[in-house]
Amino acid sequence: MKTWEASYVAGIIDGEGSITLTRMHKKEFRRPGISIASTDKELLIYIQSLIGGLINNKKNYNPDKHKNSFTLTVKKKEEVFNTLKQITPFLRIKQKRKRAEWILYQYDLVTPRNGKYNSELLREKVAFENEFFQK
Template sequence: MKDWEAAYIAGIIDGEGSITLTRMHEKEYRRPCITIASTDKELLVYLQTLANGTINNKKNYNPDRHKDSYTLTIKKKEIVLDILKLITPYLRVDKKRNRALWILENYDNVTPRNGKYNSVLLEKKIAFEDSFFKI
């Protein structure tokens, strides 16, 4: 990804996206996730070519008054972390930049590779998540 593409993605995330921690399965701990919502599917398809992820349709309960809308979701940990490294210098919204930095600086330290937590690491993981959502 080129610098201008990273800056472009950062601008779109600043305006229409989110950087968060989400559960993929009910009994899992949270992992980083980037989502971008838009009524412009062409934009999301372009972003998907840069960053992978999946595009989902959102249910439109009133098509006479609202456009169809879509969400690009990037869930794969390695891809999310790589994207955050590239876009963080260009993020302008403090909350989103601080969330990206928090994930980059702390996520790997509180997440074991094998997914098995001892009591100390579990306490750190929960504290990491709590601190993240206070940002």
């Protein structure tokens, strides 16, 4: 991503996006994710070409009153980390910048590569998630 593209994506995430930890499955730990909601599918397709992810349609229960809306969701660790590394300097919303930095600098420290947690690492992982949601 070029610098101007990273700043553009950061602006979209500041306005319409989310940087969070989410669960893929009910009993597993949360993992980093980025999502952007919009009624402009062309915008999401463009951002998808820069950062990856999947675009899903949201259910429109009242099409007479509401436009169709879509969500770009980035869940793959490589895509999330690459995106956060590039956009973090351009994020203007303090909470989103703190969350991005927290993921970039802390997530790998509390997440073993093999997914096996000893009691100390498990405590650190839970504390990491709790502190993340207080940012």
